[in-house]
Amino acid sequence: xxxxxxxxxxxxxxxxxxxxxxxxxxxxxxxxxxxxxxxxxxxxxxxxxxxxxxxxxxxxxxxxxxxxxxxxxxxxxxxxxxxxxxxxxxxxxxxxxxxxxxxxxxxxxxxxxxxxxxxxxxxxxxxxxxxxxxxxxxxxxxxxxxxxxxxxxxxxxxxxxxxxxxxxxxxxxxxxxxxxxxxxxxxxxxxxxxxxxxxxxxxxxxxxxxxxxxxxxxxxxxxxxxxxxxxxxxxxxx
Numbered sequence: 001x002x003x004x005x006x007x008x009x010x011x012x013x014x015x016x017x018x019x020x021x022x023x024x025x026x027x028x029x030x031x032x033x034x035x036x037x038x039x040x041x042x043x044x045x046x047x048x049x050x051x052x053x054x055x056x057x058x059x060x061x062x063x064x065x066x067x068x069x070x071x072x073x074x075x076x077x078x079x080x081x082x083x084x085x086x087x088x089x090x091x092x093x094x095x096x097x098x099x100x101x102x103x104x105x106x107x108x109x110x111x112x113x114x115x116x117x118x119x120x121x122x123x124x125x126x127x128x129x130x131x132x133x134x135x136x137x138x139x140x141x142x143x144x145x146x147x148x149x150x151x152x153x154x155x156x157x158x159x160x161x162x163x164x165x166x167x168x169x170x171x172x173x174x175x176x177x178x179x180x181x182x183x184x185x186x187x188x189x190x191x192x193x194x195x196x197x198x199x200x201x202x203x204x205x206x207x208x209x210x211x212x213x214x215x216x217x218x219x220x221x222x223x224x225x226x227x228x229x230x231x232x233x234x235x236x237x238x
Contacts, residue, residue, distance in 0.1 A: 001117070001118045002030075002118035002120065003118065003197060004115045004116055004118065004120045004153075004196065004207065004235060005008065005030065005118070005120045005121070005194070005195065005196055005197045006115065006120075006131050006153060006192045006194075006195045006198050007026075007027050007113075007120065007121075007122035007192050007193070007194050007195075008122070008123070008128035008129075008131055008132075008154070008158060008160075008185075008187065008192065009029070009122070009123065009125070009127070009160070009187065009193075010124070010125075010128060010159075010160040010161055010162055010166055010186070010187025010188050010189055010190070010191045011025060011092075011125055011129045011160055011161050011187075011189030011191075012189055012192070012206050012207075012211075013089075013124050013187070013189045013192065014054060014058035014059070014123055014138075014174055015051065015055075015091065015092065015147055016124065016125070016189065017052070017190065017206060018057075018058065018184040018209075020206050020234040021056060021188075021202075022047050022205075022206035022211055023059070023190070023192050023204070023205075023206045023233070024058065024059075025232055025233070026088070026192065026194075026204055027087060027089070027120065027122050027192075027217065028062065028063065028118055028163075030194075031086045031087060032064075033086060033133070034067065035063045035064055036062075036063040036064070036086040037063060037064040037066070037084065037085045037086045037087070038059055038062075038063050038064070038065050038066070038085070038086065038087040038108075038191065039065075039066045039067070039068050039069060039074075039085045039087065039088050039089065040052065040055040040059070040065070040066070040067045040068070040089050041067075041068050041070075041079075041088060041089065041090045041091065041123075041127075042055070042069070042090065042091045042093075043068065043071075043090070043091075043093075043097075043098045044090070044092055044093025044094050044095060044097065044098040044103050044126040044127065045091055045092065045093035045094075045126075046069040046071060046093070046094075046097075047069045047070070048075065048093075048186060052223035053089055054065050055089075058136060062194065062205065063086075063194065064235060065087070066085075068081065068082075070101050070102070070105055070107065071101075073105070075078060076153055077112045078105065078106070078107060078110050081203045082111070082113075082114045082119065083110075083113065083114055083117055083119065084142050084238045085114070085119055086119065086120060087119070087120045087121050088114060088119055088120070088121050088122070089123055089127070090121070090122070090123030090126070090127030090130075091123065091124070091125075091126070091127050091129055092123070092124050092126045093125070093126050093146055094124030094125060094126065094127050094139045095122070095126040095130055095139050096136075096139035096140065096147060097139065097148075098126055098130060099130060099150065099151070101212070106116050107188075108151055111151065111153075112153060114149070115153055121153070121178075122233055124189075125160045125161065126139075126158065126160075128152055128158060128160050128187070128193075129147065129159075129160055130151055131150065131151055131153045131154050131158075132150045132151075132152070132153075132154045132155075132156060132157055132184060133148070133150050133152045133154070133182065133184075134146060134148040134149065134157045134158075134160040134169055134181055134182070135147055135148050135150065135156060135157040135158040135160075135172075135181070135184065135202045136157075136159045136168060136172045136175065136183075137179070142204060143167075144167055144168065146180055146181050147176055148181070153196055153198075153217065154184075154195055155186030155198055156182050156183055156184035156185065157172075157176070157181045157182050157183065157185070158184050158185050158186070158187070159172040159184070159185070159186040159187070160187060160189075161188075161189055162186040162187055162188045162189075162191040162211075162212075162213070163188040163210070163211070164168055164188065169186070173215065173223055173225075174217065176215045176216070176217055176223060177217060177221070177222070177223040178220075179217055183214070183215050183216035183217055183224075184214075185212065185213070185214055185215075185216060185228075186212065186213045186214075187199075187203075187212045187213075188204055188205075188207075188210040188211050188212065189207070189210065189211045189214045190205050190206045190207035191203060191204070191205045191206075191211065191212040191219075191230050192204050192205070192230075193212060193228075200228075202231065203228050203229070203230040203231065204230050204231050204232075204233050205230035205231070205232050205233065206232075206233055207232075208232045208234065210226070210230060211222060211226060211227065211229070211230065212227075212228040212229075213225055213226065213228060214226040214228055216219075226237060
């Protein structure tokens with residue numbers, strides 16, 4: 001059985017980089033099976049039909065691809081369905097709405113069981129943020145705001161799109177520096193943080209210049225920022 005595994009992407013994958021499959025290839029490579037069972041969960045986009053079509057175009061033929069809709073729910077036994085998967089891939093969109101819908105269906109508890117059972121959990125943007133205790137979100141309007149009720153499978157906070165949206169970096173730095181958010185991780189578009197249990201084991205990227213960071217508030221109230229250099233997947237992993 002695999003260790004509990006989460007791959008949180010700042011941005012990238014099939015929906016943002018359709019011509020650059022390096023991050024999705026990395027995730028599928030963690031399964032160790034010729035035909036991995038991959039379930040896409042598009043809750044954060046309101047189960048967007050277009051998003052589902054892009055997933056199908058990217059993953060049909062690469063494994064046993066399925067889609068779990070909670071707005072038009074057809075799966076009765078969610079727990080059995082999720083535990084039968086190798087990968088649960090969560091799409092981007094509105095993180096606050098995603099969490100609310102998941103909790104109505106008890107899907108938050110099921111995901112914890114799946115994580116503990118070795119199902120690989122992954123996603124980008126909202127699908128990266130949701131696994132943490134909190135982070136920075138645009139779920140509540142045009143601006144950015146703190147989110148404090150994530151699933152908490154991973155401790156601390158997360159900020160996606162760190163280089164992709166101009167306000168992400170300054171807002172996250174301010175929220176951590178002032179103590180409004182706990183310290184945590186930030187990832188540029190094209191960067192994925194690979195956790196086993198709650199420990200970061202590797203940062204990888206689909207773009208050669210993309211970066212990741214660890215932010216913490218020091219005892220004296222100053223901000224500590226540590227660079228986390230991703231391994232560019234365009235080179236062979238050794």
